[in-house]
Structure formats: structure tokens, C-alpha cells
Amino acid sequence: MLEEGKALIGTLSRLKYDMARDRALEPMPADGEALVDEYNAELARLEERGQNTWFTAPWLYAECYLYRLLRSLFATSEHWKLFDPFFAQKLYTYKGSGTAVHRLAVTLAELESEKHIIANDPEKLKVLFHEMAQMCLWGNATDLSLLTNMTPEDIENLQTIGRDAQDARKEFILKDDQNAAWEHITTLKDARIDFVLDNAGFELFTDLIFADFLVSHTPFVSKVVFHPKSIPWFVSDVTPPDFAALLDVTSLPLGPASEQLERAVARWNAYLADGTFALSVPRDAAIGAQDEIVNFWTSPWPYWDIRLRAPKVWDALCGSGLVIFKGDLNYRKLTGDVRWPVDTPFETAVGPLAGAFPLLSLRTSKADVVVGIPRSVAEALDARDEKWRTNGRYALVSFVPRGES
Numbered sequence: 208m209l210e211e212g213k214a215l216i217g218t219l220s221r222l223k224y225d226m227a228r229d230r231a232l233e234p235m236p237a238d239g240e241a242l243v244d245e246y247n248a249e250l251a252r253l254e255e256r257g258q259n260t261w262f263t264a265p266w267l268y269a270e271c272y273l274y275r276l277l278r279s280l281f282a283t284s285e286h287w288k289l290f291d292p293f294f295a296q297k298l299y300t301y302k303g304s305g306t307a308v309h310r311l312a313v314t315l316a317e318l319e320s321e322k323h324i325i326a327n328d329p330e331k332l333k334v335l336f337h338e339m340a341q342m343c344l345w346g347n348a349t350d351l352s353l354l355t356n357m358t359p360e361d362i363e364n365l366q367t368i369g370r371d372a373q374d375a376r377k378e379f380i381l382k383d384d385q386n387a388a389w390e391h392i393t394t395l396k397d398a399r400i401d402f403v404l405d406n407a408g409f410e411l412f413t414d415l416i417f418a419d420f421l422v423s424h425t426p427f428v429s430k431v432v433f434h435p436k437s438i439p440w441f442v443s444d445v446t447p448p449d450f451a452a453l454l455d456v457t458s459l460p461l462g463p464a465s466e467q468l469e470r471a472v473a474r475w476n477a478y479l480a481d482g483t484f485a486l487s488v489p490r491d492a493a494i495g496a497q498d499e500i501v502n503f504w505t506s507p508w509p510y511w512d513i514r515l516r517a518p519k520v521w522d523a524l525c526g527s528g529l530v531i532f533k534g535d536l537n538y539r540k541l542t543g544d545v546r547w548p549v550d551t552p553f554e555t556a557v558g559p560l561a562g563a564f565p566l567l568s569l570r571t572s573k574a575d576v577v578v579g580i581p582r583s584v585a586e587a588l589d590a591r592d593e594k595w596r597t598n599g600r601y602a603l604v605s606f607v608p609r610g611e612s
């Protein structure tokens with residue numbers, strides 16, 4: 208096992224060397240796992256166009272290829288088949304998020320104690336929705352693929368929550384469709400909503416809080432389906448074992464509100480047991496487990512062609528009361544990761560997805576593509592902060608309703 212581990216490290220070093228020298232991407236090995244033919248067919252197309260090296264391939268393809276290739280190295284090993292090289296880092300960072308996690312657990316416990324008052328006060332419910340949506344939005348600021356150099360204090364700052372912190376951050380939300388999203392939610396009755404998840408740990412914790420708020424405190428939603436990835440992906444994306452780890456009381460961060468936190472986790476486990484919450488794959492699915500729905504999330508494709516490429520995913524999403532796409536990579540895939548003018552309407556950028564199902568994207572901006580904001584706003588940002596599109600300080604809440612049929 209040790210020898211094989213050392214050999215894997217050697218292979219990874221060679222891969223890093225090849226990347227830095229702009230070498231050609233090798234065909235994906237036939238490892239018996241999902242999407243080998245799809246990755247290779249696209250690579251062959253790129254080769255024909257002379258775009259098959261690390262610096263010339265489209266960024267979206269090259270990044271997805273990298274994580275799929277990493278999986279392949281482990282999948283074809285004898286002893287490391289189920290190994291997630293990022294698991295320990297994900298858990299460690301989650302355990303370091305204790306301050307914010309415990310504060311959120313207290314907030315949730317306070318909501319519980321006011322349940323009847325909230326239920327009869329539509330205005331209060333709307334205000335709470337905004338707070339929950341923003342908490343879940345900023346939960347996306349701390350993904351590990353970008354923040355490997357951050358100290359625990361930096362991360363704690365990013366996770367500051369509460370009304371004051373949220374008010375201070377409002378001006379950083381460049382597009383804000385929260386009102387439209389809430390109006391849509393209030394038209395639902397006992398609906399199912401879907402979360403296309405992003406990062407494990409703290410972000411997943413905020414997703415669960417948001418989901419809990421919607422099912423426990425509103426009459427609009429009664430079921431939430433969470434869509435994880437089946438392989439380690441973009442460092443910190445949620446896999447089924449990450450989901451299980453968050454719901455395991457033995458891996459909770461230590462902190463002052465352990466009782467409230469344990470109560471929240473116990474409720475989420477009860478929701479999973481009675482079907483109020485569900486994972487789109489079996490909860491004990493191992494790394495690399497496959498099915499048509501879960502495979503799609505680790506393909507290199509933008510989402511415009513979901514209907515053609517993954518009809519089961521399309522059917523599942525079309526049956527949802529609201530599909531919430533978390534994070535930057537989902538936003539890139541929704542908009543095709545192309546260089547849209549910033550004032551392109553989000554509805555246009557999502558192409559054939561517009562109107563197919565109610566879609567809410569909660570994204571802190573960590574990549575170049577940004578749509579749905581006035582040109583003047585982008586120009587002012589360009590003038591004062593050249594990294595505004597990629598530094599994770601700004602966010603977009605983008606909603607598209609279901610179209611008339």
C-alpha cells in the first residue's frame with residue numbers, strides 16, 4: 208500500500224511537471240468509471256483544433272479533466288480506490304469553522320422557539336428568507352480550491368454572520384433577485400426543491416440550514432433533494448462521504464453551542480430518515496459510484512444541453528419546485544463559461560434552461576464570467592479593483608422563473 212502510495216505521488220508530480228510545460232493532455236484511461244468516452248471524444252475534438260495542451264484547452268474542460276484524471280489514478284490503483292485526497296482537508300477546515308457554525312446553530316434554535324410567531328407573520332418570514340439566502344450565498348465564499356493560503360482567522364472573517372455583517376455585505380451583491388425568488392417560493396405548496404451542491408463543510412452546513420428553514424418554517428416546501436458529486440471534485444465539492452461526515456455528531460466542530468448544534472444535526476438526520484431531506488444517490492454511496500444523474504455533475508459540459516446529454520437529470524430538474532445551483536463552477540456551467548457582455552440578461556446566458564424549471568443561482572464570483580449587471584457598474588469596478596470578478600468578494604443572486612407552458 209505504501210509503495211503504491213509513493214508511486215501515486217510520483218505520478219502526480221509528473222502531471223504537475225507536464226502541466227507547467229504545456230504538454231498535451233493524455234487520453235483518459237479506461238478505468239471502468241463514468242464518462243471516459245465523453246472526455247476522450249472532446250479531447251480528440253480539441254486536438255483537431257490544436258487546443259489539446261494544458262494552456263490551450265478551454266479552461267472549463269481542462270479543470271474538469273484534471274479532477275476526472277485524478278480520480279482515474281486512484282480508481283485504477285489496488286489499495287487507494289476509495290481514497291479522497293481532499294477528505295482530511297475538508298474535515299479539518301470544517302472543524303475550524305466552529306465560531307460561525309455554533310452561531311448559526313443558536314440562530315436555528317431561536318427560530319425553533321419562535322416557530323408559531325414566524326408562521327403567522329408573512330413579513331417576518333420574508334425577512335428571514337433574505338437572511339437565510341444571504342447566509343447560504345456567502346457560505347460559498349470559502350471553497351478550498353481558492354483559499355489554500357488562508358489562515359483560520361481569514362476564513363473566520365469570511366464566515367462572519369449575523370445581521371450587521373450581512374448588511375455590510377449587501378453592497379457586494381451585484382445582482383440581487385432575492386425578492387423574485389421569494390415571490391416564486393410563496394406560490395409553492397409542499398413542493399420539492401433541489402440543491403445542486405458545491406462545497407463540503409461550512410458551505411454544506413449553510414445549505415442544510417437554508418433547507419431546514421424552508422421545510423420547518425414555511426408551508427411552501429416539504430422536501431429537499433441534495434445533489435452531490437460522486438468523485439473528489441474541485442478540491443472541496445461535496446461527495447456522499449462528506450455529506451455523511453457532516454451529519455455525524457462525532458465530527459462536529461467544538462464550540463459553545465454544542466447542544467443546539469447537536470439538536471440541529473439530530474433533526475437533519477430525522478429529516479433524512481423520513482424522506483424530508485434526501486440525497487440524490489444512496490447515502491452510503493462510495494467514491495466513484497455511478498448513475499446517470501450523478502455522473503452528469505462531473506462531466507466537462509456546460510448545462511445548456513442537459514436535456515440532450517442527461518435526460519434523467521433534465522426530467523428530475525423539470526419536476527422540481529426550485530433548483531438552487533450553488534457556487535461559482537455551477538454558475539460557469541449555467542452560463543457556458545463564455546465571455547458574455549456583463550449586461551447580458553442571465554435568462555439569455557442560461558440558454559435553453561430559461562423557463563424549463565425555476566432556477567436560483569447563489570454564487571460568489573471567482574471566475575471571469577459575470578452577467579446580468581449594468582455595464583456602468585462593471586466599469587466602475589474595473590476602475591477600482593481589477594480582480595473583482597475573481598476574488599470572491601462579490602456575489603450574484605440570479606433567479607429565472609419557470610416559463611409559461
Ligand SMILES: O=P(O)(O)OC[C@@]1(O)O[C@H](CO)[C@@H](O)[C@@H]1O
Pocket residue numbers: 270347350352353405406441533534535536537539573574
Ligand atoms: O464552485 P466554487 O467552489 O464556488 O468555485 C470553484 C472555482 O472557483 O474554483 C476554481 C479555481 O480553480 C474555479 O475554476 C472554479 O470556478
